[in-house]
Amino acid sequence: MFTGLVETIGTVLSYTELDTSSSGGNGVSIVIGDCSSILEDVHLGDSISTNGVCLTVTEFDEAKTQFKVGVAPETLRRTNLGDLTKGSKVNLERAVTSEVRLGGHVVQGHVDTIAAIKSRIPDGNAITFTFQLRDKEYMSYIVEKGFIAVDGTSLTITHVDYDKAEFSIMMVSYTQSKVVMPLKQIDESVNIEVDLTGxxxxxxxxxxxxxxxxxxxxxxxxxxxxxxxxxxxxxxx
Incomplete structure (x- = not known):
């Protein structure tokens, strides 16, 4: 379980497609670095939310500055992890412990679908982002002022257009500096996890x-x- 409060932004150091003879066949293996700040208390087998996707740590480097995960074909179909390349930036959050304050909302790391960024409009020092879902059936779980996880970031929904399968959020300046979304362009995809409560x-x-x-x-x-x-x-x- 996660809170949707991104701890750091990591960098994809390698992205390797696996063939059918490899473990996890037809999936990919990803090595992520620039994240030593969150790895000190992480062990093999622990979960790290990567752009909102719960992935299992399978390997560290000797200095514990980077980690490796495997991504299954079903995960690639559901999420935007297949769009990653060497150098891509990703949101990272460790799984919660009993000592963690729940500052966001309950996020499973089980992405439901993806959405495309349709607009980004400055509003003072904030930005209003509007997204369109790929799979419209998930709109029934999206309500104004409700929670949603976008690339693993816990956000509040500010507007919903059910006819267009679109919704909007407003991102304050502090959050903009802590997550990957402001780095993305119009029509790029984001991972969406709707609120489990619905x-x-x-x-x-x-x-x-x-x-x-x-x-x-x-x-x-x-x-x-x-x-x-x-x-x-x-x-x-």
Whole structure:
């Protein structure tokens, strides 16, 4: 689990495609450096959010200034990690511990989809970014003033356009200097993780409705029966 508060910006030192004979076949291996400040208490097997994607550390260099991760094909399909090249900058955050203050929101590091940057408009010393989702079905989890993780950064949604599958956030000057998004151009992609709360509520409603519909004695089934009987009587008249 993560907070969406980026700790440092790392640099991709190498990006190697793996063939089918290698472990994790058809995925990639990435080495990330310029991040010694967060590696002191990280161990092999620990998780680091990389542009919002929860990845497992598989190797360090001797001085512990860089780390290596493997990225599976499914992760490449879901995220923008396939766009990385040597020299790319990435947001990094270690998994939370019991001592960490939750300053952002609960972020799993399980990216749902990607979005394209459609506009970036200065507003004083802040910037308003507008994004368009690749997969429109995730718009149902995006609400004004709700949380969202963009490239692993916890942000507040300021505007939503459901018809265009677009949403906006405002990034203050302090955050601009701490994350990679201001370095990106129009139409470049970002990783999107919607707030888990909306997914949990939706699933609970689905399960509850399914259980009530399958139970003839439930309040919902009785209500539906009553409505149907009333409509039949009206048609018979």
């Amino acid at each position: 997914k949990l509520i939706e699933k609970q409603i689905e399960i509850n409705l399914a259980n009530q519909i399958s139970n003839d004695d439930s309040a919902l089934s009785k209500l539906i029966t009553k409505i149907v009987e009333k409509k039949i009587k009206e048609l018979v008249k």
